[in-house]
Amino acid sequence: MSEIWALGAESVITRTERWGRPLIVKTRVKKPYLHPEIDEALRRQRTARECRMLSFARRLGVPTPAVYAVDRSTYSITMDLIDGKQLKEFANDMPDSRLETMCFEFGRLLGLLHRGKVVHGDPTTSNVIVDNRGKLWIVDFGLAEWNATIEMMGVDLHLVRRALETTHWDRQTLMLKATIEGYSSIMGNETEEVLSRMDEIRERGRYH
Ligand SMILES: Nc1ncnc2c1ncn2[C@@H]1O[C@H](COP(=O)(O)OP(=O)(O)O)[C@@H](O)[C@H]1O
Ligand SMILES: [Mg+2]
Incomplete structure (x- = not known):
């Protein structure tokens, strides 16, 4: 059944x-x-x-x-089967500090992927499952790619930002900040380059 x-x-x-x-x-x-x-x-x-x-x-x-x-x-x-809820659902009724902890972890996991030269391709909060112990799992790798360049990583972070803006408009600032902190805890000095590429990608999208 x-x-x-x-x-x-x-x-x-x-x-x-x-x-x-x-x-x-x-x-x-x-x-x-x-x-x-x-x-x-x-x-x-x-x-x-x-x-x-x-x-x-x-x-x-x-x-x-x-x-x-x-x-x-x-x-x-x-x-x-990962028994839990999408990070997306948590964002509605979670106190700031717990939401920050979760987003930091989300960013850290993205950092691990990027450090391994992998981009996820669809890094939204629907593709993150928080299990009953509070552990984060990433799913939905059908658009993921190997040998990622800075450009590809910039696109991945751009997609994260866009997802937060559209799905979590009221808490996006807190969520993005914590996600980037988690990301930079892994990516270190490389973070700045990816973040400025992320901004550049958004600007390109505005004028074309
Ligand atoms: N292994 C899994 N365990 C529990 N839930 C899952 C699992 N894989 C996917 N899901 C749930 O199903 C939803 C859709 O799966 P996903 O792989 O994202 O499909 P799609 O590519 O169609 O978006 C996910 O957002 C998640 O909530
Ligand atoms: Mg999905």
Whole structure:
């Protein structure tokens, strides 16, 4: 038996159980507005990429769910279920100090990825799960990339800022500040360069 656990932007997440442990199956569903061949190629590529990157990120010290199976014909990945809530949901009713701690950790995990030359590609607060012990996990690696340049890291941080602005407009200042502090605790001297690239990317977007 499987039940729908969550709906993503491009996938359906069902909860299931195997070997006595709770798992989820993430299935990338067909997008009716895409040409079938393009749709299949994208689903195939993102499924493969997500599997590789979930493991690679873990080796960099970023908590990610372990993958148990990939089905290339249904574009689905079976992985550990992380029992918790999206960081996004926490941001509504969390005291400042706890929200700061969580965002610092989010930034620290992004820093670990970037230090390992990996960008996430969709670093929003929906793709961070806070488990029942308060530990942060990062999911949704279908758009992640290796061999990241400063430009790619700048784009990643730009996406973080934009996500905070649109989803958490009332607490974005606090959240962004804590995220950047966490990020710079790992990236050190490199932080400035990525942050100024982030600003540059925003300016480019304004005038084009
Ligand atoms: N391993 C997991 N354990 C628990 N919840 C998950 C897991 N993976 C995804 N989710 C939940 O499902 C949502 C959608 O998954 P996600 O991988 O982000 O799909 P999409 O690529 O469609 O956005 C996530 O925001 C998260 O809340
Ligand atoms: Mg997602």
